[in-house]
Amino acid sequence: MKLGLLGKNISYSFSQKYFNDKFKVLGLKDYSYEIFDIQDKDSLEQLFTIPKLNGFNVTIPYKQDIVEYLDELSPEAHKIGAVNTVLIAQGKKIGFNTDAIGFKNSLSPLLEPHHHSALILGSGGASKAVSYVLNQLGIKSKIISRNGENNYSKLNENMVFYHPLIINTTPLGTFPNIDHIPPFPTKFLTPNHLVYDLIYNPEETKLLQLAKEKGAKTKNGLEMLHLQAEAAWDIWNSMF
Known part of the structure; x- marks a missing residue:
């Protein structure tokens, strides 16, 4: 084969x-x-x-x-x-x-009742699989991209607060560009948030590092x- x-x-x-x-x-x-x-x-x-x-x-x-x-x-x-x-x-x-079954089976054990809505960073093929899974799980979601109605400039404290599940589907932060990060306001993250980054190399992206500093739970994409x-x-x- x-x-x-x-x-x-x-x-x-x-x-x-x-x-x-x-x-x-x-x-x-x-x-x-x-x-x-x-x-x-x-x-x-x-x-x-x-x-x-x-x-x-x-x-x-x-x-x-x-x-x-x-x-x-x-x-x-x-x-x-x-x-x-x-x-x-x-x-x-x-x-x-x-991708759908991989994401669903790796995310589901981490979900808590308050994870009722999500922000999906990126609008490529991976984000479509993530959106599909969240819909199956009954979790409302918004896709955030650089262009369009829901873009990164709209991400204020209130929006981040009411979306306790954040999923990065962009390649920003992938090795060797490990200092890159989506233009997401990590300063608004809280211990109530779960931040899932589909990137697996490096094991902990800059986004996940900053999320941890805010007390958020984190997950990388290796299990998926x-x-x-x-x-x-x-x-x-x-x-x-």
């Missing part, structure tokens, strides 16, 4: 080592997992010319762009509008979204990454 990860500037990714280590443990000598670092979305189609490619994961910034190249979407991926796992089997390219990877593994193996 030939698998891989599609993204842009993703040499830092954990996925290649995770899956190749998995293959060694399971004794799967004919399995491989490669990095497909594509710089331009107009070049995505070339991915499907790779011989004997059975599937791949998708990360920033192509979770939405990849959709137009696929033959089918799972019901969940269709509702979310973004794909992070592709299966190529029986002449079809099928898109799935395992493991959970979504295992869900993708199940999808690939379901057809082989």
Whole structure:
């Protein structure tokens, strides 16, 4: 089985080592997992010319762009509008979204009754999966982006207070740019807040550091990454 990860500037990714280590443990000598670092979305189609490619994961910034190249979407991926796992089997390219199950299963144990509303930082493919999950959990949410009606300039103390769950879906703060942070007013965070950053490298982003200083509970994206990877593994193996 030939698998891989599609993204842009993703040499830092954990996925290649995770899956190749998995293959060694399971004794799967004919399995491989490669990095497909594509710089331009107009070049995505070339991915499907790779011989004997059975599937791949998708990360920033192509979770939405990849959709137009696929033959089918799972019901969940269709509702979310973004794909992070592709299966190529029986002449079809099928898109799935395992970010949703990874996020849901890592977030749920942390939720308390007062986590009734959330601010989602970022408007890319990952934010769509997060929004989908929060809706399933009955948590109201607002997507905050640089442009549009709900932008960072609107984030005042009152808005932050009434949204005790904060989720960062942007890549700001990812290694090697560890001093970067979304333009979020961390000074308004309280011990009542839970701040979840989907970034896993570094283990503690600048956003999470500042949140901890305010007494907020924090969570990084490593567990979500493991959970979504295992869900993708199940999808690939379901057809082989």
